[in-house]
Amino acid sequence: MFRRFAAAIPALALVMLLASSGLAHAAALDGAALTWPWALPFIGILLTIAAGPLFFARLWHHHYGKFALAWSVLLMVPLALAYSTGTALAALVHAALAEYMSFIVLLFALYVVAGGILITGNLRGTTTTNLALLGFGTLIASVVGTTGAAMILIRPLLRANAGRAANAHVVVFFIFLVCNIGGALSPLGDPPLFIGFLKGVDFFWTTTHLWHDTLLVTLALLAIFAVVDQIYARRERIALPPAQPLKLKVRGLINLALIALIIGAILGSALWKPDIGFDVLGTRVELQNLARDFALLAIAGLSLWLTPNEHRRNNGFTFEPIREVAILFAGIFTCIIPVLAMLQAGRDGAFSWLIAAVSTADGAPRDVMYFWLTGILSGFLDNAPTYLVFFGLAGGDAAQLMTELAPTLAAISLGAVFMGALTYIGNAPNFMVYAIASERGVAMPSFFGFIAWSTIVLLPVFAVLSWCRF
Template identity: 40%
Template sequence: MATPVWLSIPFAGLLLCIALFPIMKADWWEEHKALVVAFWSVLTLILFTMVFGPAASLETAVDCLFNDYVTFIVLLFGLYCVSGNITFTGDLAGSPAVNVGLLAIGTLLSSCIGTTGSSMLMIRPVIRMNSWRRRRAHIMIFFIFLISNIGGCLTPVGDPPLLMGFMHGVSFFWSLHLFPVMLLNMAVLLFIFYHIDMKEYRADVADGRKPDISKPGTELKIGGGHNIIFLIAIVAAVVLSGTLSNYPMFQNADGSAAGVPLPGGKVFPWASVIEIVIILISALLSFVTTNREVRRKNHFTWGAIEEVATLFIGIFITMQPALLLLKEVGPQLGLNHPAQMFWATGILSSFLDNTPTYLVFLTTAGTLDFTQGMMTTLGIVPANMLMAISCGAVFMGAITYIGNAPNFMVKSMSDENGIAMPSFFGYLKWSVKYLVPVFLLDTVIFFL
């Protein structure tokens, strides 16, 4: 049975609430956001049951909660905990040159420990080094553009869509083909950022603000540095989960994933169970082995992770009909050119989970009967087509706050630290002004 378009109304309703209520009813939203999320989530399940029946609704809900949301939030929780136990202190002050350097380092780091890991590791140093400044929102916006999204394109570790490609036959180091695209985007965005930051920096200095340092740029200390081991362990757990599922001992006789039986006929794969256990143990050991003074210096609280956990459970549930609709219509969209794949994958990844969106269009490309390119389990996909799908899924997650997991976390942590981040539509205005022209440049140079 085809999925009716109107089943996506709760998803649109939740997105509008996330976008509008913080502007129109900020205090009310802070107090009642959980009820709003619950309303749209329950409405989705009721409408889904009316169309597909109770069994299908239960199966979809259980699969979404365990195989999507639980693995997502546990990973985010683990990285949030471990990164909160690492502190950078010293005499570096947030000048335009220093900020460009921090963003560049974080962007390159994202392909090594993932966009979420790099975002959680770098956000506190960036906030702290710029704490003397009043005009800081633009720093965090470009932080999301570069570290939370674009930087994750070089390895399957960098972003979940590329890990999904690796699990379907794309070689581990193939993503290095995307380096020229990432380098161009880094260069253009950092150039733009430098000039914006210089203007705001001079305005802050003109207001009489200056960093409280005695020996500028001479000292940088790391506290809780041993937590890097736990950070690496979490990244390794994600990669391990993606590879274990391909081994026969983690599969049933029919090739499906073996795991813990769930209501509705689904299973929670053993590979995911192992991943979660490693992440939670790493988070626990991080807290046990780190002096709480480190967390105090980081102003560590649970507010940001609580907000993300609350909002994203609703997003994951309400977007299920939209994902089903995409899977049904994807192959009929007539997309057979890299530029089309780049924008179709990217625009949908801005609002939907970029991992299933990537898989839908990779599957679509694999059915187009190409005879040359990357041999995947879904068919042969030409290199330029695979580049377009990969870049679209990874890069354009930066267009909205909900486009990629770390985006909203960075916003929440910035708000928590006194940085007045723009609203949903305010941020969208920034991305349309600065990101979309860069993506058009990508299209002309790499995908036409």
């Protein structure tokens, strides 16, 4: 993994060299001038991610990086020809430095640190045990992040249910609750809320305004899971070993302190404003963000150094899941460039019909539409930039959004966080958990199979929430 990062240094050096040339003054990509066919590479990479594991699994497993690269090239080359090399490169650098880099560094740090926490014991895959793990994971997700909570608990969950013939549904609900719903109560929980915090939303605003929505959805999903799990258990007629004292042990506790350092690094970067930055092809890279990312990488290195190797071996820890996420999301962040530009163009862009749907004729916000459109787009786009787009459409004034437009901000926040659970790519921990479970031999649903689960289970719950809330 580290060798691959090191191999990227020459490419970064090339970018920095270009930044010092005349390309540094390239025009920004004009979203109002783009038309819908520019979204085809993004649609293509999503369909490839969906179809690859289903129809050509062996080829996909060995060459998914080449597929991601191919779709990226199919976007960037026409973009350079249609506009200019400088414009295309500037757009790519902006996606890499302003959006992707911090995103993947945070995920990498949480993945490595949480992977060093080993929970052992004779957990049995009963409905009660599964409910306890799902509930606990949902509870801590807003404290250690959805990625941290998922990486701490997914392996104990898989071990507890290893003897069951049907266990994929347990992982599906784990993705719903721990990887998404549980992150709604603080900026640490999910990237969209952290974006809002950086834009001026009070740290505890989501805690005080979204707790009842989160509790309602969590209880509803836990109740549905209890019913589904009992149906599977009775169908399998599973014979679990006799109950014994749990004898739970948590090892690698140094990593809990390292997770606290990760939280501190994130909060520190938001509070420390030295007003020092570097311009790279028109993208301003702030010093506090660079310091945060280097600190996160250093914390990950400390975890690898301080944690006994046996803890990771017993966890079945490998770098393959985070590697797959890093490569595929690099392709997604590249192919999404024109889509986000068209959305950010607002009423002047190709998706103006979406913009018109979130407001009435007199300009008042339609909160229910903010909830559903932010949510559905978050399920298929990255939820952080989607949140940012709709935050801007709602006025972008955090003080106003927290007070007189509080229902609108709640709609945007709930949609971005909750509906990241609609697909495997709606939130990065979803795909990481999918990769870990598949690596452990769990017969996970395909991309479309997971959407079927989320359509049947989540959409009715969200429909009830939107009717009650908005």
